[in-house]
Amino acid sequence: MSYSHTSFDVPTCPLCQRPIPKDVPQSLHHLIPKLKGGKGGPTVLLHHICHKEIHATFSEVELAQVYYTIDSLKGHPRLEKFIKWIAKRPPEFNSRVPSKRKKNRRR
Numbered sequence: 001m002s003y004s005h006t007s008f009d010v011p012t013c014p015l016c017q018r019p020i021p022k023d024v025p026q027s028l029h030h031l032i033p034k035l036k037g038g039k040g041g042p043t044v045l046l047h048h049i050c051h052k053e054i055h056a057t058f059s060e061v062e063l064a065q066v067y068y069t070i071d072s073l074k075g076h077p078r079l080e081k082f083i084k085w086i087a088k089r090p091p092e093f094n095s096r097v098p099s100k101r102k103k104n105r106r107r
Helices: 048-057 061-065 070-074 077-086
Strands: 026-030 045-046
Touching: 026 048, 045 048, 048 077, 070 077
Parallel strands: none
Antiparallel strands: 026 045
């Protein structure tokens, strides 16, 4: 599915490759989490739903050590499935993102 825009300055989400119009919820993603040494490091502009999916999938440690590039994020099976699903939606589409993986809790 393709979407046309009249403005030349509409950024493209590097995760899902859909345009990010200025009126659509968007987020800056630190490729290396700020708490893991990424403060002041590279960031990428993403749709808010794409950003939420990244943080629902990975821990801060995983993002810092393994998934600190767009290509590595795209290569993860859960994000591959998400990208195929979200690519069929218009840029303004927003939905709830499944919560983070459940951690073992001590009682």
